[in-house]
Every structure is written in C-alpha cells, then in structure tokens.
Amino acid sequence: MSRRPNTSRRFGDSVGIPFVGALHTKSRQSPLLSIGLVVVGALLILGYVYHGSGGGSGDIAALNRLDGGVSCTLELQTLIPILKKAYGESMRKVLHIGPETCSVVSQILKEDDTEAWGVEPYEMDDADANCKSLVRKGVVRVADIKFPLPYKPKSFSLVLVSDALDYLSPRYLNKTVPELARVSADGLVILSGYPGHKIAKGTELSKFGRPAKFRSSSWWIRFFIQTRLEENETAIKKFEQAAAKKAYRPACQIFHLKPLH
Numbered sequence: 001m002s003r004r005p006n007t008s009r010r011f012g013d014s015v016g017i018p019f020v021g022a023l024h025t026k027s028r029q030s031p032l033l034s035i036g037l038v039v040v041g042a043l044l045i046l047g048y049v050y051h052g053s054g055g056g057s058g059d060i061a062a063l064n065r066l067d068g069g070v071s072c073t074l075e076l077q078t079l080i081p082i083l084k085k086a087y088g089e090s091m092r093k094v095l096h097i098g099p100e101t102c103s104v105v106s107q108i109l110k111e112d113d114t115e116a117w118g119v120e121p122y123e124m125d126d127a128d129a130n131c132k133s134l135v136r137k138g139v140v141r142v143a144d145i146k147f148p149l150p151y152k153p154k155s156f157s158l159v160l161v162s163d164a165l166d167y168l169s170p171r172y173l174n175k176t177v178p179e180l181a182r183v184s185a186d187g188l189v190i191l192s193g194y195p196g197h198k199i200a201k202g203t204e205l206s207k208f209g210r211p212a213k214f215r216s217s218s219w220w221i222r223f224f225i226q227t228r229l230e231e232n233e234t235a236i237k238k239f240e241q242a243a244a245k246k247a248y249r250p251a252c253q254i255f256h257l258k259p260l261h
C-alpha cells in the first residue's frame with residue numbers, strides 16, 4: 001500500500017524530467033523521438049488493421065485477393081451490408097445459391113430481422129458442424145440448379161446467386177435464371193466473374209463438372225433481354241451509392257434484376 005503513491009510519483013517525475021532534459025540534450029531527444037515514432041507507427045498499423053478487418057468481412061476480401069483468384073461467393077459476404085442498404089426491407093427473406101452457401105447463409109442470419117436459406121449447387125464434401133446443422137434443419141439444401149427449384153413463386157424477397165451461373169451452358173441458363181427470378185418477390189442479384197477472371201483455389205474443376213465460362217457484361221445484358229429479364233435501375237443506383245460510401249470496388253460483375261412473374 002505504502003509503495004503505490006511512491007511509484008506513481010516516481011512515474012510522474014520520470015515523465016517530467018526526460019521531457020525537460022529533451023529540450024536541453026540531444027542525446028535524450030532522439031530516443032524519445034524514436035519511441036514516439038514507434039508509438040505513432042504502431043497506432044497507424046493498428047488503425048489500418050482494424051479498419052481493414054471491417055468487422056470480419058474485410059479480411060475475407062483481402063484473403064480473397066491474396067489467393068490469386070477471385071471467389072464471388074467470398075465477395076458476396078463482404079457485400080451484405082451494402083446490399084442491405086440497397087434493398088432494405090427486401091433483405092428480410094433471402095435465398096442464396098452458390099458454393100459455400102453455408103457461410104453466406106450464416107452471415108446473413110447474423111443481420112437483424114433477416115431469414116436466409118441456401119442452395120448448394122454441387123455436392124458438399126467438406127461441410128463443418130455448423131453447415132451440417134443448417135442442412136439438418138432444412139435451411140441449406142443440395143440441389144442441381146439445372147432443374148426447377150422446389151419453391152413456390154415469390155417464396156423469397158431476394159435471391160442472390162454467386163459462382164454458380166458461370167458453370168452453366170446457355171441452354172441451362174435459359175431455364176435457370178428465369179427460374180431464380182420466379183422464386184423471388186423483389187429481386188435477383190447475380191454475381192459473376194469477369195472474363196479473364198482467375199478462379200480461387202479450392203473451387204477445382206472436378207467439383208463443377210465443366211470449366212467456368214466468364215461472360216462479358218454485354219453478353220449478360222443481351223441474355224437478359226432475350227430472356228425478358230429487366231435490370232432494376234433503382235436497386236443499381238442505391239447499390240452504387242452505398243458502395244461508393246464505403247469506397248468499395250467490386251471484383252465481380254454484379255447485376256440487379258427485377259423478379260419475373
């Protein structure tokens with residue numbers, strides 16, 4: 001007990017004296033200065049790391065790019081807050097279609113007032129305990145999206161699809177994309193790779209049956225016209241505004257379509 005006031009006084013003194021000394025002697029100034037620089041540097045690094053992690057999603061984006069390839073499903077996870085700004089109420093009942101759907105669904109479920117379901121278009125060989133539990137509860141299912149989905153029209157407010165359509169030939173896309181627009185009440189968001197896009201490690205060919213074909217945005221726009229799907233200009237504008245606010249530059253093509261009824 002009796003040592004505490006002493007220690008604090010000594011600490012107070014030792015802070016005061018070097019500062020005074022620093023004004024007079026150069027030899028003392030430089031260590032203090034370098035300690036100061038180290039502290040400032042550490043704070044900057046901490047700030048950078050903290051900012052970069054953006055609540056656990058930014059580190060996914062960083063990993064995504066470090067890997068040398070781009071996964072639109074990982075990108076979608078970083079986009080959830082921006083989609084929420086663009087779609088608001090329409091995010092209340094979401095269906096995600098794409099590989100790693102368990103992680104997308106789990107992330108959407110963390111948001112307030114949202115329900116989410118997932119369709120894994122390819123077999124799940126490395127499902128973790130959380131994923132197995134989502135499958136058991138019927139929240140996530142494995143289904144071939146070349147065939148009609150077992151849902152009534154407008155079953156979901158918003159349908160999100162990532163890294164799934166790139167593996168379908170136009171013959172199947174013709175049926176699958178309108179089918180996704182059918183089960184949605186407010187919209188369909190498609191994330192697709194850019195031409196020349198490198199596939200992220202782990203999404204190896206064998207799993208998908210055929211190589212990914214990344215189509216240009218003009219190809220997609222023509223496809224939407226052919227299949228009578230319209231882009232939702234309001235959603236595009238709101239999404240771009242929300243993305244600009246976060247200085248977010250997408251690594252995948254993102255299309256916002258109106259539902260088809």
Ligand SMILES: *[C@@H]1O[C@H](CO)[C@@H](O)[C@H](O)[C@H]1NC(C)=O
Nearest residue numbers: 169170171172173174226227
């Ligand atoms: C897809 O549908 C469009 C419009 O209905 C048609 O013009 C096109 O030939 C179809 N493509 C294939 C590969 O079936």
Ligand SMILES: *[C@@H]1O[C@H](CO)[C@@H](O)[C@H](O)[C@H]1NC(C)=O
Nearest residue numbers: 086087186232234235258259
């Ligand atoms: C367009 O998107 C907005 C969300 O930004 C949504 O509220 C609206 O229902 C959509 N409109 C149509 C016609 O799908």
